[in-house]
Amino acid sequence: MAHLTTFVAPLLGGALIGTSATVLLVTLGRVAGVSGIVGNLITLRRAAESWQLGFVIGLMFVGWALLGRMHVPGSAAAPAALVAAGLLVGFGTRLGNGCTSGHGVCGLSRLSPRSLVATGTFMLTAMVVVVLARHVFAVGAP
Amino acid sequence: MKFLIGLFTGGLFGLGLVVSDMVNPARVLGFLDVFGNWDPSLAFVMLGAIAAHAPFIFGLRRRGKPLLATQFSRPPRAPVDSRLVLGAALFGVGWGIAGYCPGPALVASTRSGSAGILALSMLVGMWLHDWLVERATSNGLRMRKPTQVAHAPAQGVHE
Numbered sequence: 180m181a182h183l184t185t186f187v188a189p190l191l192g193g194a195l196i197g198t199s200a201t202v203l204l205v206t207l208g209r210v211a212g213v214s215g216i217v218g219n220l221i222t223l224r225r226a227a228e229s230w231q232l233g234f235v236i237g238l239m240f241v242g243w244a245l246l247g248r249m250h251v252p253g254s255a256a257a258p259a260a261l262v263a264a265g266l267l268v269g270f271g272t273r274l275g276n277g278c279t280s281g282h283g284v285c286g287l288s289r290l291s292p293r294s295l296v297a298t299g300t301f302m303l304t305a306m307v308v309v310v311l312a313r314h315v316f317a318v319g320a321p
Numbered sequence: 322m323k324f325l326i327g328l329f330t331g332g333l334f335g336l337g338l339v340v341s342d343m344v345n346p347a348r349v350l351g352f353l354d355v356f357g358n359w360d361p362s363l364a365f366v367m368l369g370a371i372a373a374h375a376p377f378i379f380g381l382r383r384r385g386k387p388l389l390a391t392q393f394s395r396p397p398r399a400p401v402d403s404r405l406v407l408g409a410a411l412f413g414v415g416w417g418i419a420g421y422c423p424g425p426a427l428v429a430s431t432r433s434g435s436a437g438i439l440a441l442s443m444l445v446g447m448w449l450h451d452w453l454v455e456r457a458t459s460n461g462l463r464m465r466k467p468t469q470v471a472h473a474p475a476q477g478v479h480e
Binding site: 184185186188189190191192193194195196197198199200201202203204205206207208209210211213214217218221222223224228229230231232233234235236237238239240241242243245246247251252253254255256258260261262263264265266267268269270271272273274275276278279280282283284285286287288289291292293296297298300301302303304305306307308309310312313314 | 342355356361368373374377378388401404420422423430431443444
């Protein structure tokens with residue numbers, strides 16, 4: 180059944196994410212980038228928009244409802260590592276104007292050169308961190 | 322109406338993240354660990370998402386305007402610059418440490434304490450970025466910030 184979890188479910192889940200981005204673009208003409216939506220909600224520099232608030236509520240409510248019925252393991256990282264990771268993710272996605280959804284899904288779909296460079300860059304640095312941690316310094320899960 | 326569309330698309334997005342198991346950091350790290358027992362699932366998630374999104378973008382461009390707004394948001398046509406690369410690089414490091422990017426962090430934070438710590442830190446990181454950019458701008462440094470969203474009021478100098 181390995182193909183179900185590494186092939187079918189990811190393709191199906193991905194298609195749902197892509198459909199969400201398509202609906203947002205067709206109706207409101209906006210980009211489904213999670214870091215941009217969250218960043219705009221919490222910043223004092225611009226007014227939050229109602230659809231952005233709805234997006235985050237919908238995202239978290241569905242997550243809360245579904246994850247209550249299944250067991251999904253959390254991260255094994257130490258609290259200090261989680262804080263460092265969160266700070267880097269928050270700061271980096273705002274500085275680089277996007278994350279896996281905005282650059283990786285929407286930007287690549289649009290064939291944006293900026294998103295292509297951003298996606299290549301964050302994939303590369305993330306892989307370097309994981310490979311260093313697991314194979315060079317041997318910390319974390321095997 | 323816009324709120325409801327946000328609610329619906331956010332919910333659909335969250336469903337996709339749970340179905341594809343991207344809320345499980347072990348799976349994400351399994352993709353990033355290219356020298357280990359490699360898990361290709363994240364690549365299939367992106368493939369599925371792009372397949373369900375890209376064809377519509379090019380159809381819509383010819384159509385003119387969205388159903389409920391006056392125009393499509395135009396992400397910046399700015400060149401690739403050092404901010405983009407540095408930001409993406411820092412994000413990647415954080416992603417590699419714990420296996421959570423912003424969407425899955427928010428979804429998982431509703432049930433997992435570790436994801437909750439990460440998500441709160443992420444919000445602090447976003448604030449920190451805004452604060453530093455604000456400070457740098459008021460100090461007279463030219464920090465160009467290409468806005469992701471065309472409707473947002475112009476900030477700084479436009480090229």
